[in-house]
Amino acid sequence: xxxVRELRRKPIGGLTVEDMRLLIRQNVGLAHLLPLAVEVxxxxxxxxxxMYEGDLLAAVLTRDAGVWIDYPELRREVRSIVSELxxxxxxxxxxxxxxxxx
Numbered sequence: 001x002x003x004v005r006e007l008r009r010k011p012i013g014g015l016t017v018e019d020m021r022l023l024i025r026q027n028v029g030l031a032h033l034l035p036l037a038v039e040v041x042x043x044x045x046x047x048x049x050x051m052y053e054g055d056l057l058a059a060v061l062t063r064d065a066g067v068w069i070d071y072p073e074l075r076r077e078v079r080s081i082v083s084e085l086x087x088x089x090x091x092x093x094x095x096x097x098x099x100x101x102x
Contacts, residue, residue: 004028012036017056018049024059030067034060038077045081046088054092057082061099068102 004026007019012032015023020037023029037060040047046054060078068075082096 016049017047021049021051021056021059024056024063027063027067030063031070034063034067034071034074038074038081041078041081045085052089054088058092058095061095065102
């Protein structure tokens with residue numbers, strides 16, 4: 001929680017992929033962070049923070065289904081991004097399938 005508090009004070013333009021991953025996993029600032037994360041994922045769908053390749057995508061994909069009701073355009077864009085993925089880890093594949101099934 002201390003890390004999240006620190007990151008909330010950081011200018012949004014200075015957030016790293018790892019910072020975004022952490023905040024999104026905690027559902028902090030989604031209105032601002034999801035568009036920023038999708039922008040990163042457009043150019044690098046498997047962008048990685050400190051955990052594993054595709055960890056930012058996994059954070060985005062695993063947000064509660066209700067979140068996407070508020071952001072239908074972002075949801076469509078994420079669906080487009082993941083529909084073009086080929087070789088991903090089994091764990092990420094499960095996240096993709098779960099997101100697409102909603």
